Amino acid sequence: xxxxxxxxxxxxxxxxxxxxxxxxxxxxxxxxxxxxxxxxxxxxxxxxxxxxxxxxxxxxxxxxxxxxxxxxxxxxxxxxxxxxxxxxx
Amino acid sequence: xxxxxxxxxxxxxxxxxxxxxxxxxxxxxxxxxxxxxxxxxxxxxxxxxxxxxxxxxxxxxxxxxxxxxxxxxxxxxxxxxxxxxxxxxx
Numbered sequence: 001x002x003x004x005x006x007x008x009x010x011x012x013x014x015x016x017x018x019x020x021x022x023x024x025x026x027x028x029x030x031x032x033x034x035x036x037x038x039x040x041x042x043x044x045x046x047x048x049x050x051x052x053x054x055x056x057x058x059x060x061x062x063x064x065x066x067x068x069x070x071x072x073x074x075x076x077x078x079x080x081x082x083x084x085x086x087x088x089x
Numbered sequence: 090x091x092x093x094x095x096x097x098x099x100x101x102x103x104x105x106x107x108x109x110x111x112x113x114x115x116x117x118x119x120x121x122x123x124x125x126x127x128x129x130x131x132x133x134x135x136x137x138x139x140x141x142x143x144x145x146x147x148x149x150x151x152x153x154x155x156x157x158x159x160x161x162x163x164x165x166x167x168x169x170x171x172x173x174x175x176x177x178x179x
Binding site for chain 2: 064065067068072076079080083
């Protein structure tokens, strides 16, 4: 495969643009995956038996759920980092 | 790179080792988040209260303890059975 350094300037521009587009698509895919993950988790926590509409209590729970899950991830990351740094692993 | 095989390049080896370690760390964090969310979070509220936070902290530590305990036990069992066949780990 050609090395980037051997490209002429228009090929370089194309390759950079392609790289940028790939990065954007990757970001979109990552975001979508995150949405799926949250939906899964928060459906379990907040929806008991599905009713005829999404009531206010459930909506509030869903908002809290996403925020608390992020808080949880941070808490665990910090605690685990602490443990690793203390040489527990 | 100049035609030097990856195996012979210590810098690349080092880089790979560091990235692998980061990945293992991330995987564990991910796994523990899932597990401890289930154990500690009842109904998500407007903030992370201290009881839940304490539970999460304990959860992480007990999870690691449990992992270690099981590993030790399995190694013990393997040794006492005197199995000369391939190791179960790695």
